[in-house]
Amino acid sequence: MKRTWLLGGALALLSSCAPLQGAQKPQLRGLWVDAFGPGFKTPQEVDRLVADARKMNVNVLFAQVGRRGDCYCNRAAMPRTNDSAVPEGFDPLADLLVKAHAQGLQVHAWIITTALWNSAAPPPDPEHAFNTHGPAAHGRANWLTQKKDGLNRAGADWVLDPGHPDAAEYIRNMYVSVVKNYDVDGIQFDRVRYPDGSPAGGPLEWGYNPTALERYRAETGAVGTPEPGDPQWAAWRRQQVTNLVRETALAVKAVNPRLSVNAATITYGEAPTSEEGFTRSRPYTEVGQDWLTWVKEGYLDVNVMMNYKRDFVPVQAEWFRGWNAFAAQLLRQSPQVAQVSGSAAYLNDQNSSVSQARQALRTGLSGWALYSYRTPDREVNAGRRTQADVWPELSAKFTARTMPFELPAPWPAPAADTLRAVRGSVSGAIPGGREVRLLDARSGEVLDSTFTDGAGRYGFLRVPATQVIVQVGAQRTAAVTIQAGQVVAMPPLVLP
Incomplete structure (x- = not known):
């Protein structure tokens, strides 16, 4: 039976710790476990990871x-990965889930959303x-994002274009396939944006996939090829990323409303x-990541900021505090979405990481996360020490008396009864880019609005407990009341 670990694992976690002085309030304590080196690729690595996470009083693994x-x-x-470090037939995620759940640890499936490949040799799987x-595909079959000059490789990576409808569908299915086949506790988007490439303060330069450009022209009436800084073009590309997050969140919640969707x-x-x-801000203008909207619209359960700053560099320390303060402000305005500050341990010494965790938690955020298990401080990142040497030291610092993770803390799954969502689709000559309004069925008041994606899909994740109607152009659905814990599929709308 699924979720049996919730009780047994929690009791195991508490029984091994000193008695708690009163109930500990929920606090996300996250650990990123990347796949660019050892972490959970063998049964032995999984055993060690789970034991190390327990000792540090971590409660969420972003794997x-x-x-x-x-x-x-x-x-x-x-x-399946062709990583030679993974034994033949071994399923790292399945093994991690069994062992982590037995110890009361959540596992969130972290997937790089848009990166497709980064080696000169193609993958062996046809x-x-x-x-x-x-790059060898032509026409609509080519899903790669491009710059205006045709460059289709961002550094070493080939990257999927969020504005291509088929690429967006593929990305959505990646996450859905994992949550359908594995008892994960959540999903995490990473690099859910366009690639870097602009100088600081410059415009978004990517998104010129030919199919995406055709969509843009058809949906907006624009002609020619827009410049990177064109405001309408920039807004359209940001919306494609937002559509991708929304539609994936809806699809995941339709499988299990208690799964955590985070980014x-x-x-x-x-x-x-x-x-x-x-x-x-640079996230919004340079890479098309409007995560403020994702928070306000409830597309996320947890916003995990990659607040990667060097604590010992004054200007970066100020940036770190500033982003924490902004997230704390959002938490007060949208308390349904947890706000977590993530630190780059690989850029800092151990004391700096402890200091950043304390600072983030004192700001009133929902938790703190460390990147990464493989590189827990800058000495390891520089190759001067090993992870095996440093991890016990860092763990001891975090769990010492009066330190941030001195005692275990719970982190609950999202409550299913807080979810009320609708999703649907439209068809017609141009299904994408259509404004969709959510109306109060009695008063006609516009409660919310969004835009369809390239396949004509739309959705809302914060539907009030009243009768609502969805309207696109002159077409309307029947009135429905959404029950708590549901993602309701609305009847398709046919547009002229």
């Missing part, structure tokens, strides 16, 4: 099951999406101090 178009698992839409929809979000440079200021 990188999807690296670049592959999966560290045997049952997913992506092909069905890998790089082989079928990469590792960008915090480049100086932090905003207001929502309006966020629209001038």
Whole structure:
């Protein structure tokens, strides 16, 4: 039976610790476990990871099951990884879930959302999406994002374009296949954006996939090829990323409303101090990541900021505090979405990581996460010490008396009864880019609005407990009342 670990694991966790002085309030204590080195690739690595996480009083593992178009698992839409460090037939995700759940640890499936491949040699699996929809593919079959000059490789990576409808469908199915086949506690988006490439403060330069461009022209009436800084073009590309997050969240919640949907979000440079200021921030302008909207619209259960700053560099320390303050402000305004600050341990010494955790928690955030298990401080990152030497030291610092993780803390799954969602689709000559309104059936008041994706899909995750209607153009659905814990599929709308 699923979820039996919730009780047994929690009792195991508490029984091994000193008596708690009163109830500990929920606090997410996350650990990113990447797949770029040892972590959970063998049964022995999984055993050690779970033991190390327990000793540090971590409660959530963000395990990188999807690296670049592959999966560290045997049952997913992506092909099984060809990483030679994984024993033949071994399923890392399945093994991690059994062992982590037995110890009261949650496992969230972390997938790099848009990266597809990064080696000059193609993947050996002929069905890998790089082989079928990469640089050798033509027309609509090519899913790669491009710059205006035709460059289709961001550094070493080939990257999927969120504006291509088939690429977006493939990405959504990656996550859904994992949650259908594995008893994960959540999913995490990573690099759910366009690639880097602009100088600091520059415009978003990627998104020129030919199929995406055709969509943009058809949906907006624009002609020619827009410049990277064109405001309408920039807004359209941001919306494609937002559509992708929304539709994946809805599909995952339809499988299990108690699954946590979270994202590792960008915090480049100086932090905003207001929502309006966020629209001038580097995440918003340079890579098309409007995570403020994802929080406000309830597309996420947890926003995990990649607040990767050096604590010993004054300007970066100020940026770290600024993003924490902005997230704390959002938490007060949208308390349904947890706000977590993630630190780059590989950029810092151990005391700096402890200091950043304390600072984030004192700001009033929902928790703190460490990147990464493989590189727990800058000495390891520089190759001067080993992870095996450093991890026990760092763990001891975090769990010492009066330190951030001195005692265990719970982190509950999202409550199913807080979810009320609708999703649907439209068809017609141009299904994408259509404004969709959620109306109060009695008063006609517009409660919310969004835009359809390239396949004509739409959805809302914060539907009030009243009768509602969905309207697209002149077409309307019948009135429905959404019950708690449901993602209701609305009848399709046919548009002229």
